[in-house]
Amino acid sequence: MSGPFADVIGDPIAHSKSPLINNFWLKALGLAGDYRRAHVKPDDLASYIADRRADADWRGCNVTIPHKLAVMDLVDDPGDIRGTIGAMNTIVRQKDGSLIGTNTDAAGFYSPLAELDLSGAPVAVVGAGGAARAVLFALARAGVGNVTILNRSPLKAMGLLATFGLKGDVVGLDAALPPVSLLVNSSSLGMTGQPPLDLDLSPLPTDAIVYDLVYAPLPTGLLKAAEARGLDTVDGLDMLIGQASLAFELFFGKSPPEGRDEELRALLTA
Numbered sequence: 636m637s638g639p640f641a642d643v644i645g646d647p648i649a650h651s652k653s654p655l656i657n658n659f660w661l662k663a664l665g666l667a668g669d670y671r672r673a674h675v676k677p678d679d680l681a682s683y684i685a686d687r688r689a690d691a692d693w694r695g696c697n698v699t700i701p702h703k704l705a706v707m708d709l710v711d712d713p714g715d716i717r718g719t720i721g722a723m724n725t726i727v728r729q730k731d732g733s734l735i736g737t738n739t740d741a742a743g744f745y746s747p748l749a750e751l752d753l754s755g756a757p758v759a760v761v762g763a764g765g766a767a768r769a770v771l772f773a774l775a776r777a778g779v780g781n782v783t784i785l786n787r788s789p790l791k792a793m794g795l796l797a798t799f800g801l802k803g804d805v806v807g808l809d810a811a812l813p814p815v816s817l818l819v820n821s822s823s824l825g826m827t828g829q830p831p832l833d834l835d836l837s838p839l840p841t842d843a844i845v846y847d848l849v850y851a852p853l854p855t856g857l858l859k860a861a862e863a864r865g866l867d868t869v870d871g872l873d874m875l876i877g878q879a880s881l882a883f884e885l886f887f888g889k890s891p892p893e894g895r896d897e898e899l900r901a902l903l904t905a
């Protein structure tokens with residue numbers, strides 16, 4: 636098919652919701668264009684990028700596991716993503732064929748929290764992988780207080796605290812939660828096919844917020860437990876739609892349509 640297009644690249648890629656989201660918005664706006672999925676194995680990443688760079692119809696791509704680090708060696712980085720978040724999830728082709736890498740995960744994560752004053756607030760984050768990097772970057776920018784990271788591999792988590800200049804501590808997944816204002820799950824635990832995330836939420840204050848990046852299944856076990864305690868929750872679809880929205884604008888030059896999120900959420904959970 637000719638005409639403007641973007642895609643999402645990963646290995647595996649069949650599960651990606653990005654084509655559904657982007658094609659929903661293209662159709663809703665009546666824009667010419669197409670959003671595809673591309674199964675790109677690690678050994679083929681450099682040639683894929685070179686081929687796409689030569690294609691004037693290609694607007695860019697979203698990048699998912701396992702390419703978020705490797706693409707940083709293949710594109711320009713004017714926003715110093717390598718030196719800050721340390722992972723890219725979006726590549727945008729400029730008219731001259733140059734490619735700019737960026738990261739929309741951090742802003743997508745933060746947008747449901749933007750109205751809150753998190754400065755000095757104690758927070759807990761589960762996980763220390765790629766998603767945790769975007770979460771910790773955003774939380775550091777919001778000026779949070781003490782950060783407790785719960786992770787299987789403590790050394791990785793300690794490195795992230797240092798990278799983002801955060802003060803806090805690292806504990807195992809079986810540790811008791813501290814009484815934090817915000818609990819974020821940025822690990823894969825609780826995702827369909829992965830082990831559950833079993834946390835005792837009773838130490839959390841009644842005004843705490845529980846945010847789970849995992850969006851399959853919905854609600855996750857963690858969100859169900861938080862709702863049972865009457866806590867406010869944010870699910871992973873908010874971040875998924877938020878990060879996609881910023882990338883869509885970079886690819887197609889228009890913001891997604893307003894007032895259509897409920898319809899999109901229904902499609903994503905059908």
Ligand code: NAP
Binds near residue numbers: 764788791822830874
């Ligand atoms: P990742 O880089 O592979 O990191 C996975 C994290 O989960 C690591 O901290 C890992 O611990 C932990 N983990 C995995 N399996 C575990 C197990 N069996 N026991 C204990 N810990 C385990 O993945 P990611 O890119 O950060 O993604 C993490 C999750 O976030 C995924 O479910 C993904 O779908 C979700 N996500 C959602 C959005 C969104 O828009 N909503 C965006 C990005 C990611 P170790 O450090 O010990 O290996």
